[in-house]
Amino acid sequence: MQLTRAADYAVRVMIYLAQLPGETRALLPDLAHATDAPESFLSKVLQSLAHAKLISSRRGKLGGFAILPAGHCATLLQIIEAIDGPICLNVCLQGGKGCERRSACPAHPVWARAQRAMLEVLMSATVTSMATNALPSGSVSLPFA
């Protein structure tokens, strides 16, 4: 029961992109360095984030990756789900087919409560709030600056 490395890197890269000034675009090697992630692996993570419309990806000389407005507002949960799909603490909590034992299973409501408690925290933190917290108070220095 652990977050995937891909989702962990996605969160790191989103916070980093949110801290860049204005229209700044970042290149893959810079992002890999900033997030301590292997370039080839991070490249796939960035594709997923672009697919979820949380970042934009542009090729060419003036290309690179930039955060989109939806990315600034995204919660930690949205980033994880953009990479790994819906979080489901136990198979019995999956929507749709679910689990046949559900109605009689005394553990089911506990799994549901545990998942809800975790998701509430993950929904409470946005990229903007985390990026702002990361900057030293009173500091004007920014990544790449």
Add this chain to the structure above:
Amino acid sequence: MQLTRAADYAVRVMIYLAQLPGETRALLPDLAHATDAPESFLSKVLQSLAHAKLISSRRGKLGGFAILPAGHCATLLQIIEAIDGPICLNVCLQGGKGCERRSACPAHPVWARAQRAMLEVLMSATVTSMATNALPSGSVSLPFA
């Protein structure tokens, strides 16, 4: 980020054993049937639960599996950890080596809060409390009865 099948079966089997009257011992085929688990897989789960001293395992004609006092008091978290080891929502929360980025990472405190919220729920439910909830109120019928 999902509970393993082994931990799920462990929780099912612990609740089932807790519902058996007094000194009743259950055999592997009965437990596999009651928990909808494959016998060979459940056998390994039962070994881990016995190793954690949550159940006893006895061979022979009068053998089988029975819950121990510590098993009755065990929380959902203790059962999961007996099977899968310590829960760690993200690698950065692992004790010991931890993560070098921790002190500067604005996501770290959110991971920690999310994990704490989930663990609090998993620690709040004991085998006894779940087993009791599972019995129809006023019913005297028990598994195997």
